[in-house]
Amino acid sequence: MLYIIGIGISEYDSLSTNSIEIIRNCDVIYLERFTGFISDEFYDKLKVEVSKSIGTLSSPENHELKFVKRWFIEDGREILQKARTLDVCILVYGDPLVATTYGELIVRAKKQDINVRAIHSSSGILSLMGESGLQPYKFGKMVTMMDDPMSSITVYNTIYDNMCNGLHTLILTEYNNDDGKTDFNSSSNPFFLSPKRVIELLLEREKDMKSINFSSNTYGLVACKIGGKNSIIIAGKFESLLRLDYQGGPNSVIIPAGLHFTEEDSIQNLTKMLDPPIDNSKQLSRMANRMLNKYIPNAKIALSNLNSMLKSEMSELTKDYQLVLDNAENYLSDAQTFYDQGKLELAILSIGYAEGLIDSIRFQKNMNPW
């Protein structure tokens, strides 16, 4: 039998009674710290716990308790082989099925008719949403930032899409504790991407992408070491968040969209607040809005110019031109109405149509009203 056990976000403290029971009865106990960090202290405490029950194992000669590396889990053959005859468990930070690694291992076990069970536990993701005081229902797709500019493009686009829908974005950050060399039986130096670097990467992307309008005034929340004794959530403008020094992890960054007043109240009371909350979505420039903000006023001016140009050419506007101009005017007014109603597709269609009517006369009469 194979158990994939989530230890939760507070190591021994968050381990469930049932998980401890399972661990005590398992022949083989693996720990890994590449999907999330697990400390040596936890390993030591577990060793004591497990040693008490070794005598009760049916085959104590097979007993094994050790940290294993990424390749060992991903290869998985030894694990699955042992799980055919022995009780094997793997201990994982947080909830075990958030990392795709274990979903895949479970599928492989099922295909080989090996009994397998996941034990769920507290997860950093949901915990920090709750701790931040933001509504879990107002979060859109979550995303992970790696320390590389390509990754930050995906993150930028995810924030943009979420914000267009009025949703907050949770950015998980790169964590790396497996260089393939480190001895995992001793404490190593895990790499946690700093929240500072996340903000810097977002500001860098802003230069090319120009849609969210990130600036020193953008509001963000940084969650550090959620579940740990020194956990903290800091809220403030990018410029304030950039001034702090962040050590260790895991860290996450939240870019909120518009905030409900109860969310503002929570930020004020639950976080270390450096600046009062700001509605980031007011800075957002959606593709559709950018188009309409520019095109509607421009087309109004062009239509008025065209009217004057035609009138100065003819003493009186002929009925056919008048019909085109009237239609252009009506569709411009429709574009504004649709825009105000948030019906962006119809607004864009209307403004395009009005521009086409205007330009048809421009092409025919070779006069440029723009």
Added chain:
Amino acid sequence: MLYIIGIGISEYDSLSTNSIEIIRNCDVIYLERFTGFISDEFYDKLKVEVSKSIGTLSSPENHELKFVKRWFIEDGREILQKARTLDVCILVYGDPLVATTYGELIVRAKKQDINVRAIHSSSGILSLMGESGLQPYKFGKMVTMMDDPMSSITVYNTIYDNMCNGLHTLILTEYNNDDGKTDFNSSSNPFFLSPKRVIELLLEREKDMKSINFSSNTYGLVACKIGGKNSIIIAGKFESLLRLDYQGGPNSVIIPAGLHFTEEDSIQNLTKMLDPPIDNSKQLSRMANRMLNKYIPNAKIALSNLNSMLKSEMSELTKDYQLVLDNAENYLSDAQTFYDQGKLELAILSIGYAEGLIDSIRFQKNMNPW
């Protein structure tokens, strides 16, 4: 001191060692089952656990262990009053901060300088995402379905928005265990909205909204009693899911968008699969796509008709008309290209513009090519 303790999704089994320690040392222990169900068996087990430690309490005369109702928690005054001098804990199903109720209580406690701490635990939301084999990163905004048609409109729109972005939707379902009358010290009959009713409501909304194109062939996943001994995830077409009989809860429904092949593999191996996976997003008809699918071919025909009409009127097309027609042709071709590239705003603008060029001649010459 006030503790808000998540008991997780498996009652005593999912309770953490730290939570048990806190509960043992608390003077006042409240349980509630209006944000999520907690059984009488759990209450009984807890009573035994707590009775062992009553002797160690500093003021055992204040000891209290009981189920409380929604109004008692939402009012909160008695809880906060007691927490000034006693150690008080509230036990909550799942993770405690998913329900807004407790975020608000924590803020009130902080404002009154009462020490407060949330203990996180396994949550049904993240657990069932993992158990389903779908990628947690591919879920959009989540939503709750209540047993009323107005609620189903919000759910429908959320699924639509998520699917437009290629994201799965997790639908939590109404749970009600507080009619204000029930005696909460005895087992009551909680109301769990049936997955069947969720599907029926979505199919009803389809009749008016016509965007997602829900049908008997839509693919869904139903998660029942996640965390419990009889937990199960069933995957299949709506018509297959509607044939089953669902008892109790909690239940959730997932409407997947497009599926990655590893997700299809997981569905096949981790769920009770009634039908092979289907890509729901192929049925989706986005507003923009509906417009473009109709308008581009229609405008092509109109342009060709206009060409013939003009030619039959004049022996040779004058240069000014030719310029308008050529431009219309170019913009129609642009519209198609932008559409193929997924640049929907630009595609709509181009098709509107081409239509405007065509209609300008239509108005001037009083000829209808549409």
